[in-house]
Amino acid sequence: MGPEEFLDQLFGYLYATTVWRFILGLLVVSTARILFSVVRLRVKQAPLWKIPGPPIVSLVTGNYLQMFEFGATKFHDYITEKYGRIVRIRGFFGDTQLFVSDPTACTTILLKEQDIFEQSDWFIEVNRLGLGQGLLATLGGHHRKQRKQLNPVFSAKHMRSMVPLFHRITHELREVLKTQVGGARKELDMVEWLSRLALELIAQGGLGCTFDSLNPHGKENEFRGAIKEFVPTLSSLIMFQAIFTRISKWPPRLLRLAVKFIPMAMLHNAVRVADVLHKHTKAVFDNKKALLQMGEEEFTHQLSEGKDIISVLMKSNDAASEEDRLPEEEIMAQMSTFMFGATDTTSTALSRILYVLAHRQDVQDKLRQELNDAVENFGGEDLGYDELIELPYLDAVCRETLRVFPPLPVVSRIARADTILPFSQPIKTADGMASSVFIPRGTTVMVNIPGINRDPGIWGADAAEWKPERWLAPLPKTVAEARVPGVYSHTLTFLGGGHACIGFKFSQLEIKTVLSHLLRVFRFSPSPTEVVWLFRGFTTPSEKGSTAVEPQMPIVVEMI
Numbered sequence: 001m002g003p004e005e006f007l008d009q010l011f012g013y014l015y016a017t018t019v020w021r022f023i024l025g026l027l028v029v030s031t032a033r034i035l036f037s038v039v040r041l042r043v044k045q046a047p048l049w050k051i052p053g054p055p056i057v058s059l060v061t062g063n064y065l066q067m068f069e070f071g072a073t074k075f076h077d078y079i080t081e082k083y084g085r086i087v088r089i090r091g092f093f094g095d096t097q098l099f100v101s102d103p104t105a106c107t108t109i110l111l112k113e114q115d116i117f118e119q120s121d122w123f124i125e126v127n128r129l130g131l132g133q134g135l136l137a138t139l140g141g142h143h144r145k146q147r148k149q150l151n152p153v154f155s156a157k158h159m160r161s162m163v164p165l166f167h168r169i170t171h172e173l174r175e176v177l178k179t180q181v182g183g184a185r186k187e188l189d190m191v192e193w194l195s196r197l198a199l200e201l202i203a204q205g206g207l208g209c210t211f212d213s214l215n216p217h218g219k220e221n222e223f224r225g226a227i228k229e230f231v232p233t234l235s236s237l238i239m240f241q242a243i244f245t246r247i248s249k250w251p252p253r254l255l256r257l258a259v260k261f262i263p264m265a266m267l268h269n270a271v272r273v274a275d276v277l278h279k280h281t282k283a284v285f286d287n288k289k290a291l292l293q294m295g296e297e298e299f300t301h302q303l304s305e306g307k308d309i310i311s312v313l314m315k316s317n318d319a320a321s322e323e324d325r326l327p328e329e330e331i332m333a334q335m336s337t338f339m340f341g342a343t344d345t346t347s348t349a350l351s352r353i354l355y356v357l358a359h360r361q362d363v364q365d366k367l368r369q370e371l372n373d374a375v376e377n378f379g380g381e382d383l384g385y386d387e388l389i390e391l392p393y394l395d396a397v398c399r400e401t402l403r404v405f406p407p408l409p410v411v412s413r414i415a416r417a418d419t420i421l422p423f424s425q426p427i428k429t430a431d432g433m434a435s436s437v438f439i440p441r442g443t444t445v446m447v448n449i450p451g452i453n454r455d456p457g458i459w460g461a462d463a464a465e466w467k468p469e470r471w472l473a474p475l476p477k478t479v480a481e482a483r484v485p486g487v488y489s490h491t492l493t494f495l496g497g498g499h500a501c502i503g504f505k506f507s508q509l510e511i512k513t514v515l516s517h518l519l520r521v522f523r524f525s526p527s528p529t530e531v532v533w534l535f536r537g538f539t540t541p542s543e544k545g546s547t548a549v550e551p552q553m554p555i556v557v558e559m560i
């Protein structure tokens, strides 16, 4: 070996060992820091150990699988009944978390101390990288600034102008269903059709574009596919959240380069989904921007006549002061955010209403009668905004279904600082009665939405029963007294506080418009195939025993 070759090898060796030592050192330091913060948090969480909760089933995963597996809804109901409004749960490696349905505790989490109880870094970062920096990816002042610009776009005044569009799209669905049923009766997978409908309603009503979702022979749209893939793709990465949240803020180019060299198909898939979402929102945005620059007349030539949410937002944003104006990137991010926020939620709510009505023909008949009478009095089948909003039985059926069966049953927050969580009533702990508990920084609290919506202490002994009639009489005094911090009907179905669902009026109108058409033309009855409701983040229907990933809800649809 010559001297040059020797030096080359020596430097190569030194370089390789230095780099590897550096990487190894980094890993050791990071692991030590993670371990140290984990141990410190476990120690500080000691006061929470005294709160009653289910036994731990695994030292590694705690109660995590019971809380989030397909059958989790039953477990949630069981622990709420057994342990009450404040339940201690174990997360990964002995982490202690709370599952909360106490109204005073929920008010602290969602309203009074909403700047302490925030979404986790993981939630914010995956949404930021996947959907962009929209409402689901911002916190504090940044989030408030976005809400200030967006709230007026979701006002009742603007929702009024959406009614014709909702009618038009629902007519389309009705005609497709008539063809599918073939003039008599047929079993259809209604969740599939309601998902397509929800997607088309937000595509046209939110973005002013179409995905041709109601075309039975239409091809899968790439944007639609990416929205559907978003949650499963990210769920597959959840076990790497500690590492992910540490590297996610790297400069985008560096992050992309790093991801390229990590041989993990699910990571590459996540990047692909994010790229597809960005490509499409940018195309829709650029098109709108060009139209806006051409003038008002061109702008109203869009499919939605310029009444869709993003068009209205772009116009009001242009007129806003420099200080309030949102950057273009953030408007694009709202598009993916709305597509994501509006689709599974609405289709799940509509599916549940049809499912319940299929099992309660008496209610279905009564509702149909109310709708037929309303159409006769109104003088046309496309009921106006006020008629749709004010029909009492339609309203009662919607409120009751959303109360008893909230599509999104659990939302999580993480304490960003040490604080005290007060309760509305003292609870029994290992140390005696307690009317509050110390929550150390880093603790996860989960809001148990069905727990509070069906709390017998608030709604009475029949709280768990589905009874639309309860909304036609004065509600028990305990309902108002409980001061549930929700934006809708004393429930947390659409949550409350600064992160409450921005689209709740939009979804009310969608649901009522759809029911006003479908129930007058079709009768829905249960299928012989049993349907079960599974926890997939949302509570969605499935055929009993099926292993399909997608929700399924066979219902017998009959022409009237």
Ligand code: HEM
Residues within 6 Å of the ligand: 135, 136, 147, 202, 206, 337, 338, 341, 342, 343, 345, 346, 349, 406, 407, 408, 411, 412, 492, 493, 494, 495, 498, 499, 500, 501, 502, 503, 504, 506, 507
């Ligand atoms: C029945 C239908 C719906 C239900 C049950 C529902 C429920 C919820 C809930 C519980 C949250 C809070 C999530 C959290 O903070 O972790 C939320 C947030 C949100 N929802 Fe909805 N939603 C529905 C329909 C819609 C629709 C139609 C849209 C859009 C048009 C929408 C857009 C959003 C957005 C953007 C957020 C984030 C708000 C923020 O953080 O400021 N949702 N929704």
